[in-house]
Amino acid sequence: MISQTRKILLSAAGAAALVLAAQPALAEDRACLDDGCTMQALFEAADAPSGAASSLASPSYGTWGFDLSGMDRSVKPGDDFFKFANGAWYDRTEIPADQTNVGAFNALRVLSEARVHAILEDAAAGKLTDPDATRIAAGYAAYMNEALAEKLDAKPIAAELSEIRKVKTKAEFTKLMGKTMPGAGRGNDGVGYSTILGVSVNADAKNPTRYAVYAGTSGLGLPDRDYYLQPAFAEKKAKYEAYVVQLLTMIGWDKPAENAKAVVAFETALAQASWSRIQRRDRDKTYQPKTLAELAELTPGFDWKVFMASAGLPATVDRVIVTSDTAFPKYAQVYADTPLETLKAWQAFQLTNDAAPYLSKRFVEASYAFNDRELQGQPELKARWKRASTFMDNTLGEAVGRIYVARWFxxxxxxxxxxxxxxxxxxxxxxxxxxxxxxxxxxxxxxxxxxxxxxxxxYPTAWRDYSKLTFKADDLYGNAARADAFEWQRRIARLNGPVDKSEWGMTPSTVxxxxxxxxxxxxxxxxxxxxxxxxxxxxxxxxxxxxxxxxxxxxxxxxxxxxxxxxxxxxxxxxxxxxxxxxxxxxxxxxxxxxxxxxxxxxxxxxxxxxxxxxxxxxxxxxxxxxxxxxxxxxxxxxxxxxxxxxxxxxxxxxxxxxxxxxxxxxxxxxxxxxxxxxxxxxxxxxxxxxxxxxxxxxxxxxxxxxxxxxxxxxx
The missing domain is CATH 3.40.390.10 (Collagenase (Catalytic Domain))
Structure with missing residues (x-):
């Protein structure tokens, strides 16, 4: 699910990429070649590669770099050059059941997935000499321990659900939203609490030698505001409400059907208040510096001091760059008008939805059935080892990447x-x-x-230091939460220092x-x-x-x-x-x-x-x-x-x-x-x-x- 709730994690001041699927709530100053412009969803070293060489080898095309067999020469180049160059390949190619697309990018992503898996298997077998080998092995072991996930079921999120239930006032709820760790940088894989207005720490677009705090809108569970507002997506919206009912029922939340209806209505109101993606592309309009006093005036009833303190930001921060200023008062009004019980149900659903991939089979399959099969048409759930490879690349990407580079670059x-x-x-x-x-x-x-x-x-000239990140072999959800906390703390710590120009926004194994x-x-x-x-x-x-x-x-x-x-x-x-x-x-x-x-x-x-x-x-x-x-x-x-x-x-x-x-x-x-x-x-x-x-x-x-x-x- 490309959830806008977690997109706050991708924020920066504005970026461009080769392929980008999910749009961050805070304008990102990085433009990618293809979708997935995030801190991935994916030296001499003595470590030798594992697995069959053929399955991990770099591909080649034809005798001089082009696949002539993929052409359809019956098509005139001037009529349809895509089909002329690729038509035969297109006609004979089937999309794998566990994927939503297939092609040149995807082939390399599948290869990266397999290579990361080989590294993880070597870590599990004790064959790595890398400084992070133990951490990698623990993270992989936790992900692959499906029996433990079944035994624990929903227990990993029990404490957080209990905390949501205990909230008595909007002020307490605002404080809870501040615990989102909104700059964690793991995109849709982030876990924990969600927020409708959030912050991140990134290079200041008008003073790019220093970091600044950015604030933007969030809160939507569907891929885009259009899914709430356009008739073409009415069926998907209805299926989404059914999914909210399903997850609330699974965690024993009161009145699941009634609350689900209210949750979707709440998100629809946020969607109506949100800027469109086209509006959020304008880097002039998404740069609106405010003091905390001005930010408070923009969002009556939303206590930013409480929120930011809960997020762990220093009390000295008094300048925030707002990325969608005219939406903020509307969000504040929606927040004020929404009953606390609806907000708590929304928080419980978002928490469970984000955690579902790390819980028992019934949660994994429920999440897959809506987020992958319903929204994207993917017939089959990806194998657990593939999901583990993605998780490890997202959380320990530069540690895994260091080994990847030594073997395959x-x-x-x-x-x-x-x-x-x-x-x-x-x-x-x-x-x-x-x-x-x-x-x-x-x-x-x-x-x-x-x-x-x-x-x-x-690859980076200096690899990330993960020494403060603890991974346990028997705590998958905890590993995900600690990875988010580690990244958020790393970002907060940057506020007093100059921008690290050597930092990378993608891992070496990212295509x-x-x-x-x-x-x-x-x-x-x-x-x-x-x-x-x-x-x-x-x-x-x-x-x-x-x-x-x-x-x-x-x-x-x-x-x-x-x-x-x-x-x-x-x-x-x-x-x-x-x-x-x-x-x-x-x-x-x-x-x-x-x-x-x-x-x-x-x-x-x-x-x-x-x-x-x-x-x-x-x-x-x-x-x-x-x-x-x-x-x-x-x-x-x-x-x-x-x-x-x-x-x-x-x-x-x-x-x-x-x-x-x-x-x-x-x-x-x-x-x-x-x-x-x-x-x-x-x-x-x-x-x-x-x-x-x-x-x-x-x-x-x-x-x-x-x-x-x-x-x-x-x-x-």
């Missing part, structure tokens, strides 16, 4: 990535110099920002990448630096179309409609001339209109305004990849492989990266909650604006994807 991959990044930066610099819509003043500042980009490849505005950095974890994105022996054109496009995508995030608002030092400020900003915005609006016309499922369209940053990233990324590939030839003709020219292979490499197939319910959820367009349009929607695609494939007027030159969007 060759030094040559890092070296070649350095060269590719340099090529893409050079390509963007050349484009900036030639832009006919940008004036010299803005151009100079854009050049300066590009020159200050930081690049992180593979993703991101751009962080406040650090002005692009980050590529080790796990994504494999085929089809990158292979040391692949045709360079395919590598440029794959990882080159990804590099370009992340760099372009620094210049998308939101990333462009930060300068080279990561400061959120307007460094554009008014004329150039207006020209940029005009092009962005045209791009948004193109994507808003796409309709993946009847009645369910792409939101061009929501996916704007990612669409700009895709278009810029692929354009830069093509430029960089051409420059790499140094004037020499590109070889022809299996009848494909170099330019053609760049576009095929991009299309292969985005080959994917998704269940309808999961796609519907993504369309309202994900700032990335569906994979089909990350191919067909991107290429139709790039002149090089037309010349590479001889696309002509009359072809279905043809866009007249005057109608094409040209930003970067």
């Amino acid at each position: 060759p030094a040559e991959s890092k070296a070649k990535m350095d060269l590719l990044v340099a090529d893409i930066r050079t390509a963007l610099k050349a484009r900036i110099e030639k832009l006919n819509w940008m004036g010299p003043e803005t151009r100079a500042r854009a050049d300066e920002k590009l020159s200050k980009f930081t690049v992180k490849i593979g 993703n990448a991101y751009y962080n505005s406040t650090n002005n950095e692009i980050v590529f974890p080790a796990a994504i630096l494999q085929a089809p994105f990158f292979h040391p022996d692949a045709d360079p054109a395919v590598n440029y179309g794959g990882i080159g496009g990804v590099i370009g995508h992340e760099i372009s995030h620094g210049f998308d409609d939101q990333g462009r608002k930060s300068d080279g030092d990561g400061v959120l400020r307007d460094w554009w001339t008014a004329e150039d900003a207006a020209k940029f915005q005009a092009q962005a609006m045209r791009l948004g209109a193109q994507y808003s016309a796409f309709e993946p499922l009847p009645g369910h369209k792409v939101q061009g305004a929501l996916t704007m940053g990612e669409n700009i990233g895709d278009m810029g990324g692929l354009s830069l990849a093509l430029d960089a590939y051409r420059a790499s030839l140094k004037g020499q003709p590109a070889p022809v492989l299996d009848g494909m020219t170099g330019d053609q292979r760049v576009f095929l490499g991009w299309a292969q990266v985005w080959r994917a197939k998704m269940r309808d319910d999961a796609l519907k959820q993504r369309l309202v909650s994900d700032p990335h367009s569906p994979s089909y349009y990350r191919v067909n929607g991107t290429i139709r604006n790039i002149p090089g695609w037309y010349s590479a494939w001889n696309v002509q007027p009359g072809d279905k994807l043809y866009v007249a030159p005057s109608e094409r969007v040209d930003i970067w």
Whole structure:
């Protein structure tokens, strides 16, 4: 379940990514390549890898990096390039029963899952020499002890349920919500109490050398406000209410049906008060500093001093950056109008829902049946070892990642990535110099920002210290709670110090990448630096179309409609001339209109305004990849492989990266909650604006994807 209640954990000041599924309640300054832009849901070392080599080996595609067998050559490239490049693969591929989608990203995620599992098995067998080996072994043992989970049933949350029951006043309830540990950073895997208004500690977007406290809205159990408000999701909302009844019944809560109805009505009122995801993309509007006195005025009846003290924040904090200011008074009113008994039932449900994966089988299956099967169409529950791998990557990700890197990330991959990044930066610099819509003043500042980009490849330079985190082999739920507390305390401790620019927002085994505005950095974890994105022996054109496009995508995030608002030092400020900003915005609006016309499922369209940053990233990324590939030839003709020219292979490499197939319910959820367009349009929607695609494939007027030159969007 992509619960907004726990999304407060992802907060920062604004970020962009390759694939992002869940939107944080507090604006995140990290933009990811794909969904899952969080602290993952996933050196010389003597430790040898376990498991069959074939199951843990990096994949390869075809003889030169592209899977020719996946093509459908009966389709004209100019009519449907996605199907031309991937059609045969799409038609023959079935989505595994325990997954909601399948494709290039998912294949690498499955591989990462298996590799993490191999590490965990070695830890259990006492084969690791890593400093965190004992901690890893204990965490894995606790997760895999299903018999103990059955014996304990709901006992792990009994104390918290008792505390909820004891609440007598709204003031006490506010204090209870403060115990949420709202900056814990584990996304949807967080446990414990929930809150409707919460805080986090992240780099200050206008002073990115220091940390600040951010405050945002939360409280929704469904994936997005649309699930409460749009008729298209009425059936899901009804099933949600039934699920609330089910969990309240399972924990012996009074009047489960009556309370469930009130809980859903309460969340619906919060949804009506919430900002839309499109509104929460605007980094200017989501930066509203307030003193505690001003914050109290904004939310009458909500005692922030009590809340923040309960959260463990220092009493000296008197400045909070509000991310959705006009929603705060409405939230306060809903809170004031809601009976305490309803709030307690809501808290009990949210607590149980968050804890369910760590409890007995009846809770695990109830959670799966609604959150995975009903909301996303996933036919089967994932095997316990797979869930354990995700949990351990989310809680001890850098400890596991240290072993992952030693086993599966060759030094040559890092070296070649350095060269590719340099090529893409050079390509963007050349484009900036030639832009006919940008004036010299803005151009100079854009050049300066590009020159200050930081690049992180593979793994952190300093690994996280987990010595203060206790994992017990017989306390799964306690491990999850302690992991949240550990991360929250780590974040609180940062308040008095400078921003740690070396910190990573993803683990090495994460298949993703991101751009962080406040650090002005692009980050590529080790796990994504494999085929089809990158292979040391692949045709360079395919590598440029794959990882080159990804590099370009992340760099372009620094210049998308939101990333462009930060300068080279990561400061959120307007460094554009008014004329150039207006020209940029005009092009962005045209791009948004193109994507808003796409309709993946009847009645369910792409939101061009929501996916704007990612669409700009895709278009810029692929354009830069093509430029960089051409420059790499140094004037020499590109070889022809299996009848494909170099330019053609760049576009095929991009299309292969985005080959994917998704269940309808999961796609519907993504369309309202994900700032990335569906994979089909990350191919067909991107290429139709790039002149090089037309010349590479001889696309002509009359072809279905043809866009007249005057109608094409040209930003970067």
